[in-house]
Amino acid sequence: MDNRSIGVFDSGLGGLTAAKEIMKLFPNESIVYFGDTGRVPYGTRSKDTIIKYTHGDIRFLLSHNVKMIVIACGTASSAALPHIREDYDVPIYGVVDAAVYEAVRVTKNKKIGIIGTSATIRSGAYTKYIKEYDSRMQTFEHACPLFVPLVENGHFDTKVTELLIEEYLSDIRDAGVDTLILGCTHYPLLAGAISRFMGSDVTLISPGGEVAKFLRKKLTDELRHDDIPDKNQYKFFVSDSIEQFEELGSIFLEKTIDGQVSKIDIEKY
Amino acid sequence: MDNRSIGVFDSGLGGLTAAKEIMKLFPNESIVYFGDTGRVPYGTRSKDTIIKYTHGDIRFLLSHNVKMIVIACGTASSAALPHIREDYDVPIYGVVDAAVYEAVRVTKNKKIGIIGTSATIRSGAYTKYIKEYDSRMQTFEHACPLFVPLVENGHFDTKVTELLIEEYLSDIRDAGVDTLILGCTHYPLLAGAISRFMGSDVTLISPGGEVAKFLRKKLTDELRHDDIPDKNQYKFFVSDSIEQFEELGSIFLEKTIDGQVSKIDIEKY
Numbered sequence: 001m002d003n004r005s006i007g008v009f010d011s012g013l014g015g016l017t018a019a020k021e022i023m024k025l026f027p028n029e030s031i032v033y034f035g036d037t038g039r040v041p042y043g044t045r046s047k048d049t050i051i052k053y054t055h056g057d058i059r060f061l062l063s064h065n066v067k068m069i070v071i072a073c074g075t076a077s078s079a080a081l082p083h084i085r086e087d088y089d090v091p092i093y094g095v096v097d098a099a100v101y102e103a104v105r106v107t108k109n110k111k112i113g114i115i116g117t118s119a120t121i122r123s124g125a126y127t128k129y130i131k132e133y134d135s136r137m138q139t140f141e142h143a144c145p146l147f148v149p150l151v152e153n154g155h156f157d158t159k160v161t162e163l164l165i166e167e168y169l170s171d172i173r174d175a176g177v178d179t180l181i182l183g184c185t186h187y188p189l190l191a192g193a194i195s196r197f198m199g200s201d202v203t204l205i206s207p208g209g210e211v212a213k214f215l216r217k218k219l220t221d222e223l224r225h226d227d228i229p230d231k232n233q234y235k236f237f238v239s240d241s242i243e244q245f246e247e248l249g250s251i252f253l254e255k256t257i258d259g260q261v262s263k264i265d266i267e268k269y
Numbered sequence: 270m271d272n273r274s275i276g277v278f279d280s281g282l283g284g285l286t287a288a289k290e291i292m293k294l295f296p297n298e299s300i301v302y303f304g305d306t307g308r309v310p311y312g313t314r315s316k317d318t319i320i321k322y323t324h325g326d327i328r329f330l331l332s333h334n335v336k337m338i339v340i341a342c343g344t345a346s347s348a349a350l351p352h353i354r355e356d357y358d359v360p361i362y363g364v365v366d367a368a369v370y371e372a373v374r375v376t377k378n379k380k381i382g383i384i385g386t387s388a389t390i391r392s393g394a395y396t397k398y399i400k401e402y403d404s405r406m407q408t409f410e411h412a413c414p415l416f417v418p419l420v421e422n423g424h425f426d427t428k429v430t431e432l433l434i435e436e437y438l439s440d441i442r443d444a445g446v447d448t449l450i451l452g453c454t455h456y457p458l459l460a461g462a463i464s465r466f467m468g469s470d471v472t473l474i475s476p477g478g479e480v481a482k483f484l485r486k487k488l489t490d491e492l493r494h495d496d497i498p499d500k501n502q503y504k505f506f507v508s509d510s511i512e513q514f515e516e517l518g519s520i521f522l523e524k525t526i527d528g529q530v531s532k533i534d535i536e537k538y
Contacts, residue, residue, distance in 0.1 A: 038318050039308055044421070046510035049307050146429075149418040152313070160415075160432050241315035267536040 005030040005233070007061030007069040011053075012040040013245065014185025014208065015072025016252035018095065021212035022070070023234070023253075030233040032064045035249075036266055038239030041148055042075040043117020043184065050119055054080035058088060060237070060269040070211055071095065074184040075117050077207075078125035095207035098214035099181045100129040103205050104137065107179040111138045113172040113202075116183030118143045126183060140175045144168040144187070151186040157193045165190070165197045173198055181205045239266040274299040274502070276335030276359075278326045281309040282514065283454025283477065284341025285521035287364065290481035291339070292503070292522075299502040301333045304518075305535055307508030310417055311344040312386020312453065316352075319388055323349035327357060329506070329538040339480055340364065343453040344386050346476075347394035364476030367483035368450045369398040372474050373406065376448040380407045382441040382471075385452030387412045395452060409444045413437040413456070420455040426462045434459070434466045442467055450474045508535040 006026075008019050012035050019033050034057055036042075042050050054076045061069055069092045071077045077094025085092055103112050114126040121143040130137045146164050155161045172180065180202055182188055188206040195204060234257070238245045242261045250256045275295075277288050281304050288302050303326055305311075311319050323345045330338055338361045340346045346363025354361055372381050383395040390412040399406045415433050424430045441449065449471055451457055457475040464473055503526070507514045511530045519525045 038314065040313075044309075045307065046513065049509045145422050146415075146418055146424075149415055153414050155415075158432075160429050163427075163429050163432075240318045244315065 002067050003030075004065055004067035005032045005235075007032050007034070007064065007066030008072050009034040009036065009057045009061060009069070009076075010072040010185060011036050011042040011075065013037070013248050013252055016249055017185055017188065017206070017208035018070060018072035018211045020253050021209055022215065025212045025216055028232055032061055032066055032235045032237070034060055034237045034264075034266075035245060036239050037241070037245060038266065041117070042073060042079075043119050043148060044145065045119060047079050047119065047123070050075060051080045051083055054084060055087075056266055056269040058084075058092070060264065060266060062088070062090065063269070064235070066090065068093070070215070072185060072208060072211065074207060075119045078116065078120040078183070079123040082125060093211065093215065093218075095185070095211050096125050096129060096183075098210040099183065099205050099207035100126060100133065101214055101217075102210045103179050103181050104130060104133045106203050106205070107137070109176070109178045110134070110136055111140070111175060111177040111179070113169075113175070113177035113180040114139055114141045114183055115144045115147075115168065115172070115180065115187065116141075117148065118145050120183050126181060140172045140177055142168050142172055144184075147190060148184065148186045151189045156189055161190060161193050162197075165193055169194065169197055177202060179203045179205060181207065183207060234260060236261040237264050238262075239264060271336050272299075273334055273336035274301045274504075276301050276303070276330030276333065276338040277341050278303040278305065278330060278338070278345075279341040279454060280305050280311040280344065282306070282517050282521055285518055286454055286457065286475070286477035287339060287341035287480045289522050290478050291484065294481045294485055297501055301330055301335055301504045301506070303329055303506045303533075303535075304514060305508050306510070306514060307535065310386070311342060311348075312388050312417060313414065314388060316348050316388065316392070319344060320349045320352055323353060324356075325535055325538040327353075327361070329533065329535060331357070331359070332538070333504070335359065337362070339484070341454060341477060341480065343476060344388045347385065347389040347452070348392040351394060362480065362484065362487075364454070364480050365394050365398060365452075367479040368452065368474050368476035369395060369402065370483055370486075371479045372448050372450050373399060373402045375472050375474070376406070378445070378447045379403070379405055380409070380444060380446040380448070382444070382446035382449040383408055383410045383452050384413045384416075384437065384441070384449065384456065385410075386417065387414050389452050395450060409441045409446055411437050411441055413453075416459060417453065417455045420458045425458055430459060430462050431466075434462055438463065438466055446471060448472045448474060450476065452476060503529060505530040506533050507531075508533060
């Protein structure tokens with residue numbers, strides 16, 4: 001059995017939803033989590049900068065001797081991962097892989113909507129992978145650049161949120177999709193309002209939640225499937241304030257992480 | 270005459286409004302501008318991180334042998350400058366100095382409103398400096414964390430903008446201020462909608478525009494006041510995509526800067 005940790009990173013906090021699912025499905029696995037809170041957000045940056053930051057994040061996790069890396073950031077998974085996967089010896093999985101796997105499985109009418117940050121939509125990664133699975137699939141994409149700031153400022157279900165959902169999602173709804181990928185780890189926090197707008201017959205796919213299930217399907221050998229935790233360890237690192245991450249992170253994970261978070265200088269990696 | 274350049278930096282593009290005014294009032298001065306587009310925004314980060322980034326930005330400008338530095342970023346001016354001014358030999362001026370100077374001059378009822386990023390409001394810098402000028406002044410502050418993303422996504426005067434102005438500014442309006450400092454270089458782009466909400470008798474102060482006037486008042490000797498440009502030079506540096514900065518920067522400056530922008534690795538400074 002490989003006792004090394006699983007490395008997980010995100011541009012910030014949102015990837016903790018993926019970490020939480022991994023903890024649940026693989027209770028014996030140790031996790032090293034990095035949230036790049038000093039350089040968040042990634043979704044507004046150029047492809048080159050996202051690739052540069054992603055390399056740094058991976059090098060940091062490798063310095064902790066992880067056995068595999070999960071990119072829990074929708075932007076890094078779509079805009080950077082396809083370009084850098086071959087550069088490393090450890091396996092690297094992104095939320096795009098997981099979300100596409102699930103979306104293709106659940107759609108009946110083969111019409112899939114995808115929303116994400118500007119960089120994610122610009123990358124075209126979702127459509128590319130979906131069509132690799134099945135070229136008859138139709139995809140409908142829209143960038144939602146104001147969703148991340150909305151979530152970070154507590155606008156989960158306000159009139160402002162409603163107006164922006166209408167602005168971003170009308171075309172996708174009118175196209176008649178039966179499946180919608182929420183291609184950014186922040187978006188599930190808007191799921192209630194999005195679902196009301198899209199209608200209850202549209203399935204929402206949350207990549208953070210799918211990635212752990214995806215690992216369980218794909219990795220029958222590499223991961224420990226026994227479900228009695230013995231001595232797993234969870235370590236959290238950030239590139240900005242520890243206090244803020246502890247406070248919000250405990251909400252995301254539904255358990256306290258006080259005292260388990262360290263600050264690092266990611267620019268050195 | 271000191272022929273060295275004036276250094277100007279901002280977390281991104283917004284500081285170009287200050288650069289533009291400096292170009293106008295001091296046509297003989299050369300300018301080195303740095304926009305930290307790879308790490309923008311500053312306004313959501315912790316004080317420690319803002320101070321660290323500000324040091325890097327200053328060290329970069331000093332590597333270009335500037336004679337003085339203008340911090341055109343409201344967040345860096347308020348959250349970092351008070352803590353680092355003494356660390357450098359060149360004079361450093363921030364937009365807070367300039368905006369306070371003007372606000373105190375124009376208010377009649379001594380009630381001044383201040384809006385800015387979360388970090389700016391948390392710093393309390395505006396209120397502190399205003400009360401240093403005149404302890405009888407009353408200030409009313411409110412963070413407006415969604416204004417920067419709104420501006421960056423073209424929501425200058427939409428229903429969404431209106432709702433958020435109401436959310437953020439109602440208390441300040443009800444307090445009866447006659448002067449409102451728009452404490453972030455992005456906010457002047459919302460001035461039309463803000464002014465409609467506040468009423469035409471409230472004077473809006475745009476720090477980016479004030480900083481050049483402030484320099485002219487303060488620096489009677491250090492800067493060239495002759496107004497026939499001879500061989501000034503403008504250089505622009507960014508930490509993310511050149512193309513995007515050229516495109517938007519030309520709009521801010523109302524003249525093309527194509528071919529004058531270089532990308533640097535700010536993490537090395």
